[in-house]
Structure formats: C-alpha cells, structure tokens
Amino acid sequence: MQNALIQMLVLMLLGASWGRVSPNQLLATQTRQVLTTAIYYYFLPAMVLLVLWPAEIGKQSVQISLLGCSSIIFAALLAGLIVSLFKIAKPQAGAIILAASFPNVTYLGLPVLEQTFGFDARAVVIQMDLFAAAPLVFSLGIAISKYYGTHTAGDKTSWLSGFNTPPFWSMLIAVILSLTDIAMPEPLQKLLQTMSNAVAPLMIFALGMALSLKGLRWHYLHFLVLIILIKLFAQASWALLLSDWLGITAAWRAPAIMDIAMPSMVLGILFCDRYQLDSSLYAVSVTLTTLFSMISLPFWHTVLT
DSSP: OHHHHHHHHHHHHHHHHHHHHOGGGOOHHHHHHHHHHHIIIIIHHHHHHHHHSSSOOSHHHHHHHHHHHHHHHHHHHHHHHHHHHTTOOHHHHHHHHHHHHOBOTTTTHHHHHHHHHOTTHHHHHHHHIIIIIHHHIIIIIHHHHHHHSOOOTTOOOOGGGGGSSHHHHHHHHHHHHHHTTOOOOHHHHHHHHHHHHTHHHHHHHHHHHHOOOTTOOGGGHHHHHHHHHIIIIIHHHHHHHHHHHHTOOHHHHHHHHHHHTSOBOSTHHHHHHHHTOOHHHHHHHHHHHHHHHHHHHHHHHHHHO
C-alpha cells in the first residue's frame, strides 16, 4: 500500500507541476483534456475489454453493483440531510452532496488498487465503475445538480446519455463475449494489454493536473470537513457493514470497499460548471480529499487486510 501511494504522489506532483512549467507553452487544462479524452475513448475501453471478456459475470458482479450503488446513495442522503438541517445555500449544498457521494473509482482507484492488490483488482474497479458509479453519476448526479443548481429550459441532458459512451459499449461487447465463451485471440490480448498498461499512470498524471487550492476560502472550512468525513470515512464504513450482509468474497471485499473510499471524483466539476453550483468549493474538495486519502486509504487497508 505504501509503495502504491508513493507512486501515486509522485505522478500527481508531476502532473501538478505542469501548470507551473507549461512545457512548449501547453496549458495544463488543455493538456489534461487531451490526455483524459484519449484515455476515455481509446485506452480505457481497451482495458474494459481485456478485463471483462475473460471474467466471470455473475453473482459477484451483482454484489459489487449493489455495494457501490447503495454506498453512493447512502452518502448522498446523509449529505443531503445535513445541508438541509443547516440550511446551506443551494450552490454550496449541491457541490457538497456531489463531492461527498461520488468516489474517484477509476482515475485514482484503478492505479492504487492494482498496485496494492494486483491485476485481479482491475475487475473489481471496472465493474464498480460501469455497474454502479457511472450509471448513478449520469442519473442521480444530474438530478442533484439540476435540483440544487440552475439549468436552462432547453437543457435536454438525459441519464441515458451516460450509456452512450465508449467504455459502456466496450463493456457490453465484453459481457456478450464472456457469456458466449468466445476465446480472446492472443494477438488481440497482447494489443489490449499494451494499451491497458498506459491507463494507470496517465490517469494519475492527469488527476495531478486537475488539483488546485486556488479556490480555497476560510468560510469553506466547515463544508470541507463535512465532505472529508462523509467521503473518506462514513461512506466506506457503510460499505464495510453492507459487504458482510451481501456476502462478498474475501478476495473482492477489500478492493471493493477501498474503491468506495477513494476521494471525490473529478468529473463533478463539469456538473458544477454546467448547473452553476459552487465550482470553487468542489475543486478544493477534490484536492483536499485526494490529499487526505494518503491517510485514510492506509487506514482502510489496515482494517480490511
């Protein structure tokens, strides 16, 4: 676990340094967009196909989906109850709920858990993302953003749009091939493996480019404490209790819970911008939950192993 966090920290710092150095006058924002787009459209679908094609899709996939969905909904309800009790303004309330609910299951979870638990952890992360986190991001996440934010009458954003993406199409193909017992050709396997090897380091490097404390304000302090407590501890505690009830196998239990314990997802900043939530608060939340995860993730690793 320690080696994985050290590697993560080094790659994030390299990514963060891009904003100051700007090699060849390429801005960090532009470069990050190119990297994440390439990952999303090419390299991540290749990994999804590589991992899910030979995987056994069945009971454990349903368990992972239930664990992920229930943990996200639990955190959203808890955060929603607290912001309602304290009558927090809607732009901040929406940002708090998004930051406290949705973990960075892939961009941070994949490299950290693969380094910690080995290649088999990829299957847990990808299924947690495609069968739980991503569907809720594009349904519950959009619903939260619309309720607490502002959107135009012509906004036709649909929760179904989340399914029309390269990783989902790759997942659908992989599941069909897995269920029909079609063997993966060796040349294709080698190609997919080569592409998959690029995903983890590029993800962390791109994440480092997105981290910033520029929007930090003193009046955000109590909001940030709330987000950190729910996202890094309360949500994972719920997942820990639920995992025993679901009967998740020992090999998948630790990586699944630690994937839920990951810091806030980066994608939420786009929702905040689109629906006029507090983008600065959300950006700082991503940065601080990522930094505090250096403490919380070793804690959960010790508890679970």
